């Protein structure tokens with residue numbers, strides 16, 4: 363994953379035919395968690411209307427509280443796969459345990475490693491063997507070097523299809539959940555050949571900051587943005603406060619359409 367020669371030779375990764383890399387800009391959107399077929403379809407249609415070319419959605423959720431909704435598991439994967447066929451968007455979904463990699467890889471077009479698992483080395487090696495592209499989110503307190511070394515665990519098992527996702531780091535400010543590290547975009551693009559995207563939804567934890575942060579990521583040269591959307595955020599079982607809907611989603615679509623990245 364290290365880019366010895368600088369930023370000149372950056373890589374494009376394909377997910378079910380959809381490119382993520384320096385010559386394009388990729389919007390990934392979908393529900394934080396898969397809840398029902400209707401909710402997932404609603405979110406997928408919103409994502410597609412906003413210009414997303416990949417659908418996200420968690421079936422295995424890494425929740426801070428063990429009492430919070432943990433996801434539908436394989437039933438959620440089946441819903442995602444049905445909706446993929448209906449809306450024709452490849453799917454990105456998280457795997458939280460090495461024991462689940464085979465089942466998640468059976469359904470998913472891209473496997474997501476969440477922030478809490480960035481240094482779960484057994485899991486990284488397992489997704490490295492899966493044959494599926496991997497989105498590796500930055501750990502909450504990980505340095506760029508630690509993040510890239512985590513990517514090496516995946517690459518070392520023969521899987522070079524890795525996209526890095528900056529999703530905010532732990533800061534001293536309680537008003538926001540995490541602080542999107544915009545510097546990570548150009549810095550990590552210099553240190554590595556891999557695409558770098560940003561997730562302003564999980565960084566902010568609140569809807570009103572998602573579009574400004576997405577704009578910041580785009581302006582910094584991110585290769586894509588991933589956001590949460592939900593047809594009815596008040597009833598969401600996971601992270602409803604950050605899900606885009608209505609006018610705010612329109613604003614995001616406009617930001618993506620009118621603020622092209624530095625191609």
Ligand code: PEP
Pocket residue numbers: 394420424456475476477478499529561564
């Ligand atoms: C997610 O994308 O669903 C998620 C839980 O993100 P993170 O690992 O960045 O918190």
